[in-house]
Amino acid sequence: MLTHRITFWPFMFVHLIAIACWTLGYIGGWVPILSVVLHLALLTYGSLTPDAGFFIPHSVNLEKGTLALTYDDGPVPTHTEAILDLLKSEGVKATFFCIGDRVLKHPELAKRIVAEGHVLGVHTQGHSWRWGFMGKREALSEIERCVESIRSVTGKTPKLFRPPFGATSPNTAYAIHKSGLIPVAWDLRTFDTNAKEPSRLIEKCLARMGSATNILMHDPVPAALLLTKALIQRAKERGTRLVTVDPPATNK
Ligand SMILES: [Zn+2]
Known part of the structure; x- marks a missing residue:
């Protein structure tokens, strides 16, 4: 590699x-x-390209025949709630990479994510646009503050990390390594944040689904709800097992 x-x-x-x-x-x-x-x-x-593992290896593919729905940038009222309602009604567990500031702002949503059996991972405290340019110390602080926000609200210690924008650099790779968290990429990026028409987005994603096992979406994006519905339906038709990236965080 x-x-x-x-x-x-x-x-x-x-x-x-x-x-x-x-x-x-x-x-x-x-x-x-x-x-x-x-x-x-x-x-x-x-x-x-985090899945390339150029600066630090990321977990990318899961077991063949499984599919992890992963969501970045939440939690936010309405949109995250709607996705949680849908996942609950479908009996599906997912993985949410949350922003620490939003966890503190909407603690009830973070608690609900954990209470309903989903995995809650770290997506930095502030999701700064400077993430890829940060020094080692600042990047590590962004990760550790988010870990602490999640721990203070949910009582659980997260194990997984997804870098904002999927960006890594030698400094952020060092910070990720130092944090002890497992960096997680994806093998299908939906580009839901750029979607103008949900129907076109769904069509494109289903066409590209192939043998993908780890799908990146963003719960604050309205189109993610319809996309989730379509992905669950397709997975059920194909007999694909819907899984979380990792078992839920421990009480440690
Ligand atoms: Zn993000």
Whole structure:
């Protein structure tokens, strides 16, 4: 697997050789520029593709024939509640990666998620747009504060983590490792946050479902409710077992 650890020093070596050869006049200036551009492209790919495990390995696929419905960015009133109602009526358990600030703002929803047997994971305290650019200490604090928010509200210690925007960097990878949480990616991204028409979104997701085992949705997005309904129906038709990513958190 291509990782930052494996590629960093070879790339640095190539950059140095390219710069030295250019300085001595053996090659044109475009060669060192090209090597830097390629390296930056690889780092960008690694930052935005958590399932690639470029900076830190993420849990991605679950057992074949199973499907985990996973939701990021909640809990929020109305939308999360509607999804919880649907999951309850269908007898399905799911995994919610919650934002710490929202857990504190809507403690009754966080408690309900846990009480109804769903798994509640960490999605940082504030879901800052700067997440991918944070230093080690700040990133770790974002994770630890969210763990504490969940623990203070639900009495459970979460075990799973999903990075905001799916973004990782050497600093956030360090923070995730240090937190002891298990980073979780996905093998099907629904892009529900960009959906304009729920029917088109559902059509696209069902077409791409294939052998996916871990589906990323966002409970604050209104379309996620209809999408959930469609995914449950398709899973039941296919005999796919709907599961959580991990057993619910312990009392520790
Ligand atoms: Zn998010």
